[in-house]
Each structure stands twice: as structure tokens, then as C-alpha cells.
Amino acid sequence: MNPLSVFSRKALLLPLLACGITISSCRRYLDIVPDNIPTIDNAFKLRQEAEKYLATCYSYIPGEANFGTNPALGSGDEVWLSLSFRSVSASAINIAMGNQNSSNPYMAYWSQLYQGIRDCNIFLDNVDNVADLEPYMKQRWVAEVKFLKAYYHWYLLRMYGPVPVVDKNLPITASIEEVKVFRQPVDSVVNYCAALMDEAAKNLPMKITNTIDELGRVTVPVALSVKARMLVTAASPLFNGNTDYTNFKNRNGAALVNTTYDAAKWQRAATACKQAIDTCQAAGISLYHFNEVGTALSPTLKVQMDIRNAVCGKWNQELIWGASNSAAGVYEQRLACPRLDPSRSGNNDPLGVMAPTLKVAEQFYTKNGVPVNEDKTWDYAGRYKVTAVPAADGEIMMAGYPTAALNIGREPRYYADIAFDGARWFMQSNTWNVMARWGMPQSQKGTEYSLTGMFAKKIASWKYVINEGQSSSTEPYPWPMFRLADLYLLYAEALNEAGNTPSAEAYQYINLVRERAGIAPVQDAWTNFSRTPLKYTTKTGFRDIIQQERLIELAFEGSRYWDLLRWKRASVEMNKTITGWNLPEADPAKYYLPVVLFNQTFELRNYLWPLADQDILVNPNLVQNPGW
Incomplete structure (x- = not known):
């Protein structure tokens, strides 16, 4: 509600x-x-x-659950949208395509x-x-x-x-x-904001007790967690020692961004994260684990549901703040879910237009918990070769089915978050096979389809049902504006940046997230499987690990966009091509060839939104952001 x-x-x-x-x-x-x-x-x-x-x-x-109101869902490089859907989400896709402007800014x-x-x-x-x-x-x-x-x-x-x-x-x-x-x-x-949030926290409830009418209203964990996120952003490269903004000043000469790096900001952020974590613990907030009454699952599917329902589980115990003003209802979920039921392939529902990009699929770890290009047991160069799915993977993929090697031997979050040609999609109603090559049930049909051949399984509830006729139904859930795994990873990041070398506590909090995801602790994974086994022991190496962990754990939740901006990595990641599979092909050898969908560009000015020209015309004291 x-x-x-x-x-x-x-x-x-x-x-x-x-x-x-x-x-x-x-x-x-x-x-x-x-x-x-x-x-x-x-x-x-x-x-x-x-x-x-x-x-x-x-x-x-x-509205956090909506492509039209949450800039972070469609304005970056994480998903690409079908041509027919772009009219509905014109603002986000125009930002992603580099068309932001100051005369009438998108998503302002x-x-x-x-x-x-x-x-x-x-x-x-x-x-x-x-x-x-x-x-x-x-x-x-x-x-x-x-x-x-x-x-x-x-x-x-x-x-x-x-x-x-x-x-x-x-x-x-x-x-x-x-x-x-x-x-x-x-x-x-x-x-100013931090002081006001602290002041607010003194008189907020620890938890919502009137769950009929008040779920989603602000609590102490919400206030302190948002403060922690803000302080981590303030300590990040975009706003902490960013010399790109040396000349960014008010008309009265006041500097608007401190271009001198201040390590103390990271310690302040770490302290705030720990305070928020302790408060969440006191309020009974904990990492989600699937425990649906009457549902018996194998260990493999149990981990899958732990991962999926941390997002889709309605008001689950991991949720710090849910955006029920824009709950992920039927419409949002139908964007992610393809027409799974072959007997109802003529339905206009669902759409399956929220297409993960190939580079995002490649960012997920191998089953050994390290990046695909670092795992010494995994054939990175041969990741696009057609390979038969092993029989042992029959619960998550179609045994014996020809698929790309990229889809084999990956971590549980890969199969929980993304569906692809040859994947299996466990739902409350059935377990569906996904066959997305040309002419198959989930392939390109009409104008509404996945441009990359992949689907964002993560945000579709396992209770999604394709009904008779032209409709679908599901259980809406509050969009996770903030969940505990996010806070744990922010804390690990802040601890790492505040110190000279990674700390045991930083390892502890990233490993809590990895344990729920069904992969080994960082120390074991890198020591045993990485081509750079000591990477996790250095501050810069562990920084890369934490950042990739965030990109994986929070995929498709609207986190990647803001993270790439604050890390100043957007100018690298969003200047890469948007690619997907070769959709109009039935032959696996031809289908599994990466195809460029768009040559994305990102300029330095895109790190900040432009102020509208009209605002500056009315108030000349509002200087424009650099580059606009």
C-alpha cells in the first residue's frame, strides 16, 4: 500500500x-x-x-520505479530501450544518446x-x-x-x-x-543537509508500526542512510579535489567546488555509514533470505530467490526505504519480462523492452567470484563461442542447448538478474525456457522487443503471470530507494578510501553481500582464481573490486548511473559502444556475434545537469554549470 x-x-x-x-x-x-x-x-x-x-x-x-521520472534507470549505459518505447521514455533515452541541452533540459x-x-x-x-x-x-x-x-x-x-x-x-x-x-x-x-538530517533523526520513529497506512514514510534508518550516501558522494572524486572545476565560481568569485582533495571526507562518510548500519540493525533490518512458506527449493534456486527477492520481495527485511509513491507495478515489470509463455506469444503483454547491454552482462563475475577477464580458469577470449549448456546447469539453463560461452560458468547473480537465449526463468506459476534467436518464442517480434537479446529478470517479480488474452498481472513492490546491501558496500568503500590499506572490516562488509550472492569471500576468490591474486591487498586494487561489486549487486536498480558519475568513470564507460546480440539470426554461430547498437558519447559537461537558460535569464546570479 x-x-x-x-x-x-x-x-x-x-x-x-x-x-x-x-x-x-x-x-x-x-x-x-x-x-x-x-x-x-x-x-x-x-x-x-x-x-x-x-x-x-x-x-x-x-518516482524511482519509472523510466520517465528516475534519471538513473535509462539515462546511462546499463539498459537500452526499443525504438517503440522511446516515445514513452524520451527524456531518459535522449540523455543516454547525448542530447541533453540547456534550453529545455531533459528530466530537470x-x-x-x-x-x-x-x-x-x-x-x-x-x-x-x-x-x-x-x-x-x-x-x-x-x-x-x-x-x-x-x-x-x-x-x-x-x-x-x-x-x-x-x-x-x-x-x-x-x-x-x-x-x-x-x-x-x-x-x-x-x-547543511547533513545537519538537518541529524536533527530530523532525533524525532523520527525507528520503524513503521502502522504498516497499513505508513509504510514508506521516513524513519531514523532512512534519514541516517541517506545522509551516509550523501557523504560518500561528497567524498568521491566528482566533488572531492576535482580540478576540472577550478574555474567553477559564483559571479561574486566564490569557488563552488573544493578542488583540493580532503581525505577526512572519507572518514566522515565511513563514520556515517557505520552509524546507519548500527541503526538499521537495531531496527531489525537485515540482508534478505527467501523463506516463502510452502515453497521447497533446491540450494541453487534458493540462492536465486535470495537475490531476486531482495529487490522484488514486497516490504522485505532488507528494505531501508521503499518508494511506494512509484511502486514497481505491472507496467514497470512488463518492461523487463518477455513473453515467456509460448502458448500466449501473441499477447501484447509483457513487453521485454528493458534490454541489458552486453558490457553489463560481461561485468558480472564468474562462478569463482572474480571478473571474467581475471579468472585464470575461464576462457575470456572465447566468451562468444557457441557452447552446449552442461547438464549440471539444468536448473538455470537448458541442458544441451547451444549458447554463448559467456553464459556458462557465471556467478548466481548473473542468472538471477539477466535472462538470455538458453536461460531458464523460475516463476511461481512455472519454470520457463528462454529462446531468443530468430523465430523462437522470445525473439524479435513486432516493434516491442529486447534490442540486445537479453532481459532484466531482476526487476520482474516471480509472481508475474501472463494472463489469457492481452494482459498480465503481478504483485507490485516498493522500488528499493535504499536497501541494506547498498549501505554495506558504501561502508566498505568509505573504509577503504579512508585508510592506507584495506581493513578487515571493509572485507567483512563486502563479503556479507557476496555470501548472500553465493560466491566466495574476496580474499579466497582472488587468491585462488585471479590472475592478479594480490589485487585485494592494495587500496587501489580493492577500490576496483568494491566498485565492480556495487555495479553487480545493484544492477538495474538505478545505482550504476550515479556511481559512475561520482567516481568520474562515466567519461570512460559511457564513451563505449552499446552492443547486443545479432538478433535477426537463427543460427547460433551468427546470433552470438556482438552488434553495435549505438556509439555512445559522454562529455565532461554531462557530469552535472544544465540549469535551464530561462532560470539564468531570470536570475543572472545563477551561474551555468561548466560546459553548458
Whole structure:
């Protein structure tokens, strides 16, 4: 159930109650309170009305499960979308194709989130006027709104870099010069948000007890985990000692990004991660393990379900914060799932258009827990050769079926996250065979299909069902805005960067994630199988391992895009070609030839979103981001 349903059932959201104008027209009124005081007074007379306004403050959270509202799902290089679907997700695919612009930026949240910040400020300024609001409830609501205000600033910072901090709304009588605010340095924005999140955490609940109406609302683990993620980003190369931004300054000469590297930022991030982990543990949050009553599985399938349901398991114990304002329902899941049932191949449902790229498929480890190009027992050069699936792999692939060697001998997350020609897809209703070569049930048909020949199995619930006729059904689940495995890997990263050599604690937290994924600890895997057996013992080597672990563990969840940006690796990874299999071929030898789908390019300016030209025209103090 939507965590805001308690609000929406009582009165629907109050979109832009305080503004009285559309989001698109709010951009020139950054942090001014409109002159509609009677309306605001009415909103804070009684608890019932104030609760509607609280819902409004939540309503600005961008929809994380949707390609059209989450920039990280389709704006990078992780999946590629069919031509027919691009009209639905035009913004994301245009960013991925290098078409971002400053005249009308794609997926721009500047106006929406500043409207959210303004409404948060209005709430905080007026909540004391509510006559029938119990003190304990007011404390909680104030804490939630303080967190949301910090979260919106943080979301803007991640997209735009230095942004104006709007701690208080300016009155309607503010002069033109007062309205022309400056951007604040990254470090100042981070410190402001961190302090506000800490302040909020003091009066938030540890966990949601009213699970009927309040799941998805902010808790202490949410506030501290988001703070930790923000501090890791602030310590990362994009914002910590980035000399590309040497000349990035306000018009008053103030530097907006500190170009001198500060190692202390990593220690601060590590401390915040550990505090968040301890808090999650106290709240009963733990790594997910499948335990569906009445479902008996082999050890192989048990690990598969541990991995898949850490994402798709509805409100499972690993979830720190679920985005039920944009739950992954039938529509989102049908983008990932192909037409599995051959008897219903004529259905328009599902679509299977969310296509993992070949380079992402290659980033997953071998069964020995090391990269495919490092495993001394795995034939990396021969990865595209046609090979028969071994009988021992019959639970996850079709025994004896001709497939690419790339698909054989891989780690459990590969088979849990991706489906391909020759894969088997375990569902509650059946176990389906995936045959994607030309003329086969899951091959290219019509205009809606996987451009790469692969499918993002990870985000389709195992309860997905293709119905008779033209429909499908499934169990919606809250999109994982934050889950514990992510926090563990952030902590391992921060510990590694804060020290001179990898620590036992950093190994511990990455190995907890690997253990659930069914692979050996880092030390054992590299020592026994890697061509560079001592890689994990150095800071730079372990950094590479942690980063690849994140790219694998959090694949298709919207993490890769932001990680590549903050690591400053996007200019390498997103300047590689987008490739997939040779779809219009039935012969395996011809099908398993990589085909270039797009020559992707990424420029230095793409690390930050452009401010809209109109915003800068209205307020010349808002300097444009470098390169735009």
C-alpha cells in the first residue's frame, strides 16, 4: 500500500497549495512565499488539513520505479530501450544518446524540488498553528518535513552540484535583489543537509508500526542512510579535489567546488555509514533470505530467490526505504519480462523492452567470484563461442542447448538478474525456457522487443503471470530507494578510501553481500582464481573490486548511473559502444556475434545537469554549470 495512502484517502494531495501556480512557472519565484495567506491559514487550522499538507511535502519525491521520472534507470549505459518505447521514455533515452541541452533540459527537477522545499518551509512555519495536533505527533511530522527538505536539497546537489540553499522562504515583499540568490558551494550544501538530517533523526520513529497506512514514510534508518550516501558522494572524486572545476565560481568569485582533495571526507562518510548500519540493525533490518512458506527449493534456486527477492520481495527485511509513491507495478515489470509463455506469444503483454547491454552482462563475475577477464580458469577470449549448456546447469539453463560461452560458468547473480537465449526463468506459476534467436518464442517480434537479446529478470517479480488474452498481472513492490546491501558496500568503500590499506572490516562488509550472492569471500576468490591474486591487498586494487561489486549487486536498480558519475568513470564507460546480440539470426554461430547498437558519447559537461537558460535569464546570479 502507498505509504501516503493515509493522506490521499483523507483528502488527495494538495498540489501546489501554497504556490497557487504551476510547477513550470515557479522557477522565477525561487523561495518566495506567494500572497495566498488565507489559503495557508486554512491548511493549518486542524490536524486533518495539516496532514494533507504533510502529504504534499512528500509528493515531490521523484518516482524511482519509472523510466520517465528516475534519471538513473535509462539515462546511462546499463539498459537500452526499443525504438517503440522511446516515445514513452524520451527524456531518459535522449540523455543516454547525448542530447541533453540547456534550453529545455531533459528530466530537470530544479523547479519541482524547489517547489517541494518551499512547501516544506511553509509547513514548518505554520505547523505550530494546528489546534488539535498532539505534541508527539507534531514532533514526528516536523522531523519528517525537515528530512524531506534536506533530501530535496541533496537530490538537487546530486544532479546540479552546487545549488542555492533555501532554509527560509523569502516574504512576498522581498526585493528583486533579494530574490537573485547565489548557488552555495558543494561543501556548504552537504553540511547543511547533513545537519538537518541529524536533527530530523532525533524525532523520527525507528520503524513503521502502522504498516497499513505508513509504510514508506521516513524513519531514523532512512534519514541516517541517506545522509551516509550523501557523504560518500561528497567524498568521491566528482566533488572531492576535482580540478576540472577550478574555474567553477559564483559571479561574486566564490569557488563552488573544493578542488583540493580532503581525505577526512572519507572518514566522515565511513563514520556515517557505520552509524546507519548500527541503526538499521537495531531496527531489525537485515540482508534478505527467501523463506516463502510452502515453497521447497533446491540450494541453487534458493540462492536465486535470495537475490531476486531482495529487490522484488514486497516490504522485505532488507528494505531501508521503499518508494511506494512509484511502486514497481505491472507496467514497470512488463518492461523487463518477455513473453515467456509460448502458448500466449501473441499477447501484447509483457513487453521485454528493458534490454541489458552486453558490457553489463560481461561485468558480472564468474562462478569463482572474480571478473571474467581475471579468472585464470575461464576462457575470456572465447566468451562468444557457441557452447552446449552442461547438464549440471539444468536448473538455470537448458541442458544441451547451444549458447554463448559467456553464459556458462557465471556467478548466481548473473542468472538471477539477466535472462538470455538458453536461460531458464523460475516463476511461481512455472519454470520457463528462454529462446531468443530468430523465430523462437522470445525473439524479435513486432516493434516491442529486447534490442540486445537479453532481459532484466531482476526487476520482474516471480509472481508475474501472463494472463489469457492481452494482459498480465503481478504483485507490485516498493522500488528499493535504499536497501541494506547498498549501505554495506558504501561502508566498505568509505573504509577503504579512508585508510592506507584495506581493513578487515571493509572485507567483512563486502563479503556479507557476496555470501548472500553465493560466491566466495574476496580474499579466497582472488587468491585462488585471479590472475592478479594480490589485487585485494592494495587500496587501489580493492577500490576496483568494491566498485565492480556495487555495479553487480545493484544492477538495474538505478545505482550504476550515479556511481559512475561520482567516481568520474562515466567519461570512460559511457564513451563505449552499446552492443547486443545479432538478433535477426537463427543460427547460433551468427546470433552470438556482438552488434553495435549505438556509439555512445559522454562529455565532461554531462557530469552535472544544465540549469535551464530561462532560470539564468531570470536570475543572472545563477551561474551555468561548466560546459553548458
